[in-house]
Amino acid sequence: MELLDDAEEKQISKPAVRKWVDELKDAVYEADDLLDEIATKLCDRSWKLDISIRNFNSHPSLEVIGKEIMRKCQGLPLAVKSLGVSCDTKRGIGEWKKILKSNMWDLLNDDILPALKFSYHYLPSHLKQCFAYSAIFSKDYVFEKEELILLWMAEGFLVQPNEDMEMEEIGDEYFENLVSRSFFQRSSFHLSCFVMHDLVNDLAKFVSGDFCFRLEGDNSCKIPKRTRHLSYVKTEYDASRKNENIYEAQLLRTFLLAEWSCIDNKVMHDLLPRLRRLRVLSLAQNRSITELPYSIGNLKHLRYLNLSATSIIRLPEIVSTLYNLQTLILCQCKDLVELPSKLRRLINLCHLDIRETLLREMPSQMGKLTKLARLTDFFVKQNGGSSITELGKLQHLHGQLCIWNLQDVLDVRDAMETDLKGKKHLKELELRWNGDADCSLHEKDILEQLQPHTSLECLSIVGYGYSRFPDWVGDSSFSNIVSLKLGGCKHCCSLPPFGQLASLKDLSIREFDGVVAIGPEFYGSCVSMMRPFSSLQILRFEMMPQWREWISYVEDSGAFPLLQQLYIRECPNLTKALPSNLPSLTTLEIEGCQQLVASIPKSPSILRMKLKDDSRLLRLMKLSHGLYHFVVIGFHFLDSVLEEMEQMGGLFTALEEIEINNCDSLRCFPLELFCKLKTLRISRCPNLTSLFAPEADHADFTSLSSIEIRECPNLVSFSMGGLPIPNLTRLLLMGCSNTESFPGKMLLSSTLTSLKIWDFPNLQYLDYKGLQHLTSLRELEICKCLSFSPFQKGFALSLLRCLLCPLLEKSGNKRKGKIGPRFLTSPTWRLISRMSIDSVVNLMRRKKMRVRAKRLISLCSFILSAITIILFSLDFKLLDALFVYMYLLISPVIQKSVDLMSS
Structure with a gap:
């Protein structure tokens, strides 16, 4: 493909050159496929013999030219940024003059911005084909970086400059280069994902020509003969002619079935025998697929197979003959129970994703997959399958790995042979026992030998059965760990010294039945000037039935300086001593801690608080002036708490959201205390009769815009004057069983846009006189009102x-x-x-x-x-x-x- 570089740069504006390039590409694809077939035959024979194998202002002389180019970009930031970054290395004034005077600005035969064409023009050839390939993605398609890199790798777009550089590293470099030029942008809704701007998507479709084709919507026209990469968006109402078009496209190298599209087993049986040159096959998110046809074995060029979230139960054994396969994705195949027994034959397999399946054992001799770089899960089994020792032979593992059923490792030497300590590219590790162990020292010895490399970033240990952890857990040498989760360690009676992990940001402790007190050992012996938990931002303690006391190591030690979120749930015997000073705390949730009697930690920045089933805690609390979201669930003495709030006066000037659930003692809610309140939610408070105190002044409720009241059957009125809250826009009432007429005498604000009345079994009609002034009303819902x-x-x-x-x-x-x-x-x-x-x-x-x-x-x-x-x-x-x-x-x-x- 390198021979096409010069022609690639001319094909945008010269149709004749473009046609010649297309024809030459045909020949290149044919030659590439032939080489594939030869390599496949050699590999097949070896198995039969049982052989293992910028900025213009910084350059004053360019300022005038730069302003003129920006004018030609029509003020579009995308075009300006893309062109600027793409041409950043070409600083010469002559080069910029050539761009300004280029006839490409005058091409009006399509909808592609000239500035974006220039951006593509200055891409290196290896990035051009990677970008053009993205034309198979429909507009607004959200994709992950790794997804696209694996597709590039399958198509042979990644050029390895030397053997020391992994393909994934090369792909990552390509991807980030395209992101820096604004060809890809980070999604606003999924921060780990990316999208293409519609204008960029149009450019990709333009430069790819007939080689990439999207069969979607009403676009059911005949697939061009030159099409090599096809994405297919199909619904159950599509005509069969779309399938017939695909049957005729026998030179396809890519077939991507869009998420949630409908295609069944029969179509697969008819289609796959015709598409022998496929390198990429994706049927992801298609629950209609329950099996793969035997003809899958004919796809000798296949490098990428994505069956994620399908209903497939097992893969046919013939899959083991797809010797070129690099990527096999089976995540969220919730019916999958078995992998091919000879999976070891896939010697080119680099990525195997088997998360969230029903698999419970691995095929034998997994260690022969020496190129495997990503293995999401490994299942240990006493008899049959692969021994845990096979992991030791997989030297290139990176990313994440979860090892299941560690209780079945009988020999400590087997655990030692996994050599996790030598796998420096492994970033996430999860070690799982079944939790049924009887506090055996053997489990500590196993965990001792499973020590990972100190470059690890995320560690999870579940179901570990001994009373103490080995020394490496919590050791300060693991300075890169940012997330640590421990769960189901029911015999453990003390916690490791996690306070000395310098980079730890997220710590979760769950189901530690044996822990009675958390004391100095938890903070560790922090050396130098480092404070305990110096980077921790999120801390969770959950389901610890015997935990009674939290003891700080040193009162003024300055621990948790950056802690923002603290969650303590289902710790019924915890009685006292929360940390006294958490200067960065913004969120506090305490649930199921009925015995806790302690002051809320001092924090000037606390914004959200949720308290559940805590009958004694609130009597001593002192809330932050900045609190804006307050949730109370299941308090038996809430009336006294509200009285204390009233005595505390102006502490609630910032409170914007209040949510109260399951509080039997609540009879009257003092709404007048919260002048900045925007949202009020009250549910399952059977004794609530009024929202206002008898002498309440309603004139200050200008901020209140939403009220939800659910299952409060005794609420008969809001006040004698109705509900004249001037800016109320949303009102939901649910489960008021004794109400027969609404609104009746209760006045509603004319600003109301949404009124929902649910589960009023005795409601017979609406008093239209109470509604006729609601000129802003846009939504009226009446649900489960049987007499209405x-x-x-x-x-x-x-x-x-x-x-x-x-x-x-x-x-x-x-x-x-x-x-x-x-x-x-x-x-x-x-x-x-x-x-x-x-x-x-x-x-x-x-x-x-x-x-x-x-x-x-x-x-x-x-x-x-x-x-x-x-x-x-x-x-x-x-x-x-x-x-x-x-x-x-x-x-x-x-x-x-x-x-x-x-x-």
Whole structure:
């Protein structure tokens, strides 16, 4: 491919050159495939013989040119940044003049920005093909760095400059180079993932030409003969001609089935025999795939096979003959129980991802996979499968590794042979026992020999059975560890000296039944000027039934200087002594610690606090002035706590969210104490009768915008003056069983946009006089109100949107939301009522429907209810589709009527 460099630079603007390059690429692909076939035959024969084998301002002379180029970029930051970085090394004024005067700025025959074309033009040839390959990703597709690197590796795009450099390192270098040029951008929603800007995606599609093709949406046209890389977005409603198009594309090297697309076993049986030149096959996230056809063995060029999140149970043995396979991804195959027994034959396998499967043992002789760089899980078994000693032969392991069933390691020497200490590229290690050990010294000896390299960053130990840990756990030499999780170590009676781990940021201790006290040993003997837990940001203690006391090593030792989040859950015997000073603490959650009597740690920056089932703690608490989110669950003395809050006066000026659950003692909530409150949630407080004190002044509640009250059956009023909160936009009331009319005398703010009333079994109607002033109301929901009738005289029809009966709800659930959201989530539709069939029948008996234009919406709703009753009584499973069709047919009529009456 290096021979095509010069031609690649000219093909954008010269169609003749582009055509010639395309034809030459065809020949290169053919030659590459032929070499593959020869290598495969040699490998096959060896197995039969049982052989193991910038910035313009810093250059004043360029400032004028730079400003003119920026003008040509039309002010788009993406174009400016991409062009600037791509040409950063070409500082000469002549080079920049050539860019400014290039006729590429005047090409208007497509929608590609010229600045982005320049960016691509200045890419090195090896990056050009890597970028062009990304054209198979649809717009808005979110991808991980490793995903794309493995695809590049499978296609042979990664050029290894020397044997000392791993392919993954090369791919990482390529990827970061493209990120620096803004071809890839970090996702706003998934920080570990990346996306392509739509304009960049268009560029990739343009420069890839026919070699990359996306079969998606209405694009069911014939696949070009030159297409080598295909992504396929298919739904269950697609016509079969899309499949037929793929059958004819027999020169494909890449076939990517988009996530959640639908393709079944039969299509796979028909398709794979035709695609013999595939290097990449991805069927990820397709639950319809339960097996691979035997013809998978014909894909001798296959390097990448992704079956993640499919329903496959086992791989056929023929997979072991795919000697070129580099990547095998089986994560989240929750039905997978077995790997091919001769997996050891895949001598080129580099990546094996088997997370979240039902696998419980490994094929024998895994140590022969000497190129294996990533192995997510290894299962130890006493009899059969691979011994743990096989791990010692896998010298190139990096990334993460979880070793299961360590209770089955009978010989300490086997653990020693794993040589984890020599695997310096391993970053995450999880060691798991089954937790049934009887405090045997043998387990300590095993863990002693499983000591990893000090470059390890994340360590997890689960189910370890001895009373103490070996010395290496918590040793200060592990200065790179940032995350440490220990769980299910039920016989352990003391904690290692984790305080001396200089880089530790996240520490979780769970299910340590034998720990009674945490004392000086936990902090360690920190040398020099380092304070204990100098980098720790998150600390969790959970399910420690015997833990009674937390003793600080030195009162003024300055431990936990950076701790931001502290969680203590289900420690019922913990009685006293939390750390007194946590200067950086922002979040505190204490749950299930009924005996705890202690002051809240002093912290000027605490923002969020959650306290659950703690009947005594709050009596001594002193809250931060900056607290904005406060959750209380299951307190028996909450009234006295609220009284203490009232006495503390102005401490709550910043409090924005309050959530109170399961507090029997709460009778009246002093809303007037919290002048900056924005959100209030109260649930399952059976004795709550009012939200305001009798003398409360409501004029200051300008910040309160959302109120949720659930399952408070005795709440009969908000105040004598109703609820005149000036900026309230959202009100949810649920489970008020004694209410018959709403809002009645209770006044609502005219700013209300969403009103939801759920589970009012005795609610018969809405007092429309209490609603008619709600000019901002956009959403009205009435759910599980069995006696409710929306057709009372004078009811505002503009509020009525849809009566949804149980059969439709059942139909939507059965299809897992594939049909229901199709119309229920439309911006012009709002769910108003889920009523039982009996309530619909009663409604029909009570009301005489009049067919007039002004009541057309009511008539349509009546028709839908009648259809539902008929279909439900017949109980024909296939007739629910007819109901959905009728609903879709009538819905526009309803909406048109609403619009006419609103105007």
